[in-house]
Amino acid sequence: MLKVIKNRMEQGCKTSKYPKEPISLYKRFRGLPEIKKNCDPALAKLCAEACPQDAIDPKKKKIDLGRCTFCGQCEMQSGGKFVHFTENFAMGAANRDDLWTDGTLPDLAAHSKKHFKKLFGRSLQLRQVSAAGCNSCEADTNVLNTPFFDLSRFGIDFVASPRHADGVHVTGPISRNMKAALLTTYEAVPGPKVVIASGACSISGGPFWGSEDVVGDLNSLLPVDLYIPGCPPHPLCTLHALLNFFK
Amino acid sequence: MDNLLKIENGKPIARTDIPNLPLEGFSQTLVDLAENDGFVVQMFAYEDGKDTKLLAVMRQKRDLFVTGCSVNKEFDSLTSANEKFHMFEREIAEQYGIRPLNHPWLKMVRYHANCTGAQDVFGNNYKEEIPGNYPYFQVEGEDIHEVAVGPVHAGIIEPGHFRFQCIGEVVLHLEIQLGYQHRGVEKMLPKVPKKRLPIICETIAGDTTIGHNLCCCQAIEGLAGLEVDEEARVVRTIALELERMANHVGDLGALSGDVAFNPPANYFGRLRGDVLNLSQVLCGSRMGRGLVRPGGVAYVLKDEQRQLLRDKIAEIKPEIEHVCDLLFTANTVLARFEDTGKVPLERAEKLGLVGYAGRASGVGYDARDSFPTECYATLPVNRNTMTNGDVCSRATVRREEIMHSFSLIETLLDRKGDTEAVFMKDYKLSPSSFVVTLNEGWRGEVSHCILTDATGGILRYKVKDPSFHNWTGLAMALRNEEISEFPLCNKSFNLSYCGFDL
Numbered sequence: 023m024l025k026v027i028k029n030r031m032e033q034g035c036k037t038s039k040y041p042k043e044p045i046s047l048y049k050r051f052r053g054l055p056e057i058k059k060n061c062d063p064a065l066a067k068l069c070a071e072a073c074p075q076d077a078i079d080p081k082k083k084k085i086d087l088g089r090c091t092f093c094g095q096c097e098m099q100s101g102g103k104f105v106h107f108t109e110n111f112a113m114g115a116a117n118r119d120d121l122w123t124d125g126t127l128p129d130l131a132a133h134s135k136k137h138f139k140k141l142f143g144r145s146l147q148l149r150q151v152s153a154a155g156c157n158s159c160e161a162d163t164n165v166l167n168t169p170f171f172d173l174s175r176f177g178i179d180f181v182a183s184p185r186h187a188d189g190v191h192v193t194g195p196i197s198r199n200m201k202a203a204l205l206t207t208y209e210a211v212p213g214p215k216v217v218i219a220s221g222a223c224s225i226s227g228g229p230f231w232g233s234e235d236v237v238g239d240l241n242s243l244l245p246v247d248l249y250i251p252g253c254p255p256h257p258l259c260t261l262h263a264l265l266n267f268f269k
Numbered sequence: 270m271d272n273l274l275k276i277e278n279g280k281p282i283a284r285t286d287i288p289n290l291p292l293e294g295f296s297q298t299l300v301d302l303a304e305n306d307g308f309v310v311q312m313f314a315y316e317d318g319k320d321t322k323l324l325a326v327m328r329q330k331r332d333l334f335v336t337g338c339s340v341n342k343e344f345d346s347l348t349s350a351n352e353k354f355h356m357f358e359r360e361i362a363e364q365y366g367i368r369p370l371n372h373p374w375l376k377m378v379r380y381h382a383n384c385t386g387a388q389d390v391f392g393n394n395y396k397e398e399i400p401g402n403y404p405y406f407q408v409e410g411e412d413i414h415e416v417a418v419g420p421v422h423a424g425i426i427e428p429g430h431f432r433f434q435c436i437g438e439v440v441l442h443l444e445i446q447l448g449y450q451h452r453g454v455e456k457m458l459p460k461v462p463k464k465r466l467p468i469i470c471e472t473i474a475g476d477t478t479i480g481h482n483l484c485c486c487q488a489i490e491g492l493a494g495l496e497v498d499e500e501a502r503v504v505r506t507i508a509l510e511l512e513r514m515a516n517h518v519g520d521l522g523a524l525s526g527d528v529a530f531n532p533p534a535n536y537f538g539r540l541r542g543d544v545l546n547l548s549q550v551l552c553g554s555r556m557g558r559g560l561v562r563p564g565g566v567a568y569v570l571k572d573e574q575r576q577l578l579r580d581k582i583a584e585i586k587p588e589i590e591h592v593c594d595l596l597f598t599a600n601t602v603l604a605r606f607e608d609t610g611k612v613p614l615e616r617a618e619k620l621g622l623v624g625y626a627g628r629a630s631g632v633g634y635d636a637r638d639s640f641p642t643e644c645y646a647t648l649p650v651n652r653n654t655m656t657n658g659d660v661c662s663r664a665t666v667r668r669e670e671i672m673h674s675f676s677l678i679e680t681l682l683d684r685k686g687d688t689e690a691v692f693m694k695d696y697k698l699s700p701s702s703f704v705v706t707l708n709e710g711w712r713g714e715v716s717h718c719i720l721t722d723a724t725g726g727i728l729r730y731k732v733k734d735p736s737f738h739n740w741t742g743l744a745m746a747l748r749n750e751e752i753s754e755f756p757l758c759n760k761s762f763n764l765s766y767c768g769f770d771l
Contacts, residue, residue: 025591036539094553155475
């Protein structure tokens with residue numbers, strides 16, 4: 023017992039003040055890209071060719087955040103002259119097309135469906151389904167339950183049964199072998215329900231785009247309400263998206 | 270030993286040098302080696318022109334060997350002679366439609382059609398998209414009941430199906446059916462442009478980002494003749510140890526939660542985040558994404574990052590020590606940990622368990638010691654002393670390894686050198702070659718193999734996650750345990766679903 027108290031004192035209160043106070047991530051973190059619109063078109067083309075995810079449109083000078091894994095190759099290749107990844111983790115989007123970014127994203131809170139805020143603003147229960155996720159998205163979603171983020175203080179919880187849930191939070195590129203289980207889980211959630219696509223895989227297939235063993239696009243199976251990009255999304259990216267979309 | 274060619278970790282050889290034995294000689298050689306302290310690192314089929322070949326990489330103490338043979342539609346299974354081949358033979362049957370005759374437990378591994386278009390060994394129709402289309406092992410009797418769990422589990426975790434055969438509360442047998450996570454990794458890797466290789470390998474198992482990507486990049490370095498300087502090796506080693514620490518810390522917290530001791534569960538949960546954030550200082554990603562690239566690292570460790578790492582380690586090391594002390598001295602915790610989920614040494618060796626699961630049973634294998642890559646040849650090795658093979662031993666090994674990783678990182682931070690950041694390029698791989706790489710990921714031995722064709726294209730890419738060995742260990746650990754001990758046993762192994770399913 024004495025040890026419990028001693029450890030409790032040493033640990034102190036570690037819960038973040040976010041979103042009341044801003045939080046800044048270390049400068050090496052790669053968040054929302056800043057795209058230099060007047061950069062040399064040849065450089066943009068070079069970056070597009072080097073992009074392992076083919077997520078860059080060199081003509082429009084846009085990046086598909088739904089496909090991007092934030093590996094930083096384009097920033098290195100262009101020496102920051104075409105793209106620079108900022109520390110801004112606010113990257114959730116309500117529409118798939120919005121993820122094709124020129125460096126800006128529409129305000130998520132303004133794009134949220136009004137009835138969602140009314141229905142789920144005070145309590146949101148989600149069923150997480152990993153459909154061939156590599157366990158990064160899952161792990162960085164799970165940490166929202168640790169004391170630093172303490173997700174339940176916002177009235178948001180991940181629950182064990184789809185029957186108790188208001189929606190599904192899907193990670194992974196949806197393997198053929200998981201498709202049936204995902205659809206069954208979705209059906210078991212009582213309506214009205216939300217669908218959240220978390221991570222590059224569930225939005226576009228992520229690193230596995232083109233594989234014949236995955237579906238690669240959650241929206242082709244279920245109507246996605248909220249997209250959270252990243253590979254994996256930083257926990258703060260998920261938190262920001264959930265708070266802005268539902269609160 | 271003409272039947273076996275001695276090779277080195279990460280050093281390519283010409284494919285023509287791989288012994289091509291008659292099938293019988295191949296089988297006899299492998300069984301003989303397996304019975305003399307030999308373990309399977311890789312065993313797989315590949316197509317070489319019109320031929321289909323089998324290739325095996327075996328390890329014996331500090332030596333690595335390769336051998337091969339040509340095969341037709343079937344071969345005599347080695348599993349009845351030695352259990353170590355059991356999963357590998359099932360995988361060969363599934364991937365290439367080659368039947369291992371008289372295999373004692375021939376069922377599919379992941380549920381997908383084979384790549385040759387040969388008749389399916391299991392008689393499955395893959396238009397039906399549900400794995401597990403086969404009769405499960407069943408125990409019969411009046412008091413027997415069956416419990417089925419998954420694929421979707423009651424937490425934020427990956428999918429898999431568990432089938433328990435129970436008498437009352439006691440589990441007689443646990444059968445684990447995976448394959449739900451199958452993304453076709455091995456099928457993709459030879460076909461995609463090389464720029465995609467590190468990105469895919471980083472996501473084979475997201476919690477082993479560095480482990481798998483190191484294997485991939487070392488294989489490319491071997492085949493492309495790239496040199497990696499000492500400083501880049503330091504950064505890579507630090508990254509691998511941070512990955513190990515983060516996962517071990519997280520798992521100790523989860524184990525604590527599974528025995529309903531909440532303080533350490535929460536403290537470790539947060540501390541794991543602190544360790545992940547150190548990876549973010551290193552390379553901008555909590556998971557180590559984008560760091561390791563062929564030829565070196567994409568993010569260089571400067572004085573600023575070195576200091577940040579040192580400061581944070583000085584802060585969290587005592588905290589982790591104290592929380593470990595809290596966890597491992599609580600009687601109620603030890604009462605649940607001790608003698609639960611035992612895998613005795615003899616069984617662990619027969620199954621070829623690797624990583625902390627093997628070491629907790631007394632298998633003294635650590636790839637960092639036996640086949641050192643990066644900086645490991647110059648670093649001390651951890652020798653664990655508690656080897657009872659139970660949950661307590663597996664937890665204790667992790668506790669020791671966390672502290673060991675701290676000291677390794679502290680040592681490495683003092684080694685200062687210079688390196689240039691590298692990024693992914695289209696490297697030319699040496700033609701008609703073969704390379705195997707091994708690294709001790711946090712779960713155990715991770716291994717990748719690349720075979721190249723006459724033009725330097727990738728003919729076959731083979732991936733093996735330590736979970737491929739260890740899932741059977743979990744099934745064995747559950748025998749004669751109460752079903753309520755499953756979460757605890759499961760967490761003490763904490764195996765990868767996607768690393769297994771590929």
